[in-house]
Amino acid sequence: MVKSPIKAVAAVCLTLGLALGVGSMSKTVAADKAATPAQSYVPGLGDIMTAGVQPRHIKLWFAARQKNWPLAAYEYNELLEALADAKTYQPRWKDLDIGEMIEQNTAKPLANLKKTIDDKNEAAFIQAYIALTKSCNSCHKEAEHPFIVVRVPSSVSFPDQDFRPQSH
Numbered sequence: 001m002v003k004s005p006i007k008a009v010a011a012v013c014l015t016l017g018l019a020l021g022v023g024s025m026s027k028t029v030a031a032d033k034a035a036t037p038a039q040s041y042v043p044g045l046g047d048i049m050t051a052g053v054q055p056r057h058i059k060l061w062f063a064a065r066q067k068n069w070p071l072a073a074y075e076y077n078e079l080l081e082a083l084a085d086a087k088t089y090q091p092r093w094k095d096l097d098i099g100e101m102i103e104q105n106t107a108k109p110l111a112n113l114k115k116t117i118d119d120k121n122e123a124a125f126i127q128a129y130i131a132l133t134k135s136c137n138s139c140h141k142e143a144e145h146p147f148i149v150v151r152v153p154s155s156v157s158f159p160d161q162d163f164r165p166q167s168h
């Protein structure tokens with residue numbers, strides 16, 4: 001079927017008109033969005049635990065078991081930062097002083113664990129890691145969440161990350 005030139009021009013105009021119309025509509029939406037200030041996101045304690053604390057706790061284990069001490073030291077620091085985030089973003093959670101509870105439960109086991117990483121002592125690391133893990137659970141109990149139980153990881157849950165020391 002051959003379209004008449006006039007019909008073809010009309011079709012192009014219509015398409016252009018629609019495109020321009022839609023374009024200016026979306027501009028209006030964008031302008032409205034810009035006018036409304038974005039709500040600042042405050043992560044919940046469970047979010048910080050799941051997204052920050054838990055993965056670092058797991059990765060730290062696999063790094064040290066592979067005797068990848070630079071990675072273990074890195075994951076250790078990330079774990080500290082994640083715990084600090086809990087204090088920063090949820091200082092008062094259900095009327096509990098989260099910073100104080102983290103300090104009371106984990107400061108000593110964390111310091112002991114750090115030493116085993118610095119010493120590159122795998123046997124001592126394993127014991128210190130178990131002690132830290134217990135301290136996580138004692139805080140969960142204190143916070144009336146005894147059903148949240150962490151343990152020494154049973155399998156690597158990050159299949160895309162190589163935990164072995166790199167030669168270079």
Ligand code: HEC
Binds near residue numbers: 045050105137
């Ligand atoms: C303040 C003491 C405290 C310490 C210390 C603590 N947690 Fe938690 N954790 C909590 C609380 C409270 C919750 C529940 C938060 C919620 O319901 O929003 C929680 C939740 C969790 C969860 C469950 C998240 C979910 O949605 O399933 C995991 C996993 C977790 N913590 C891991 C850890 C690990 C690993 C450590 C130690 C390295 C640790 N936590 C140390 C208080 C603590």
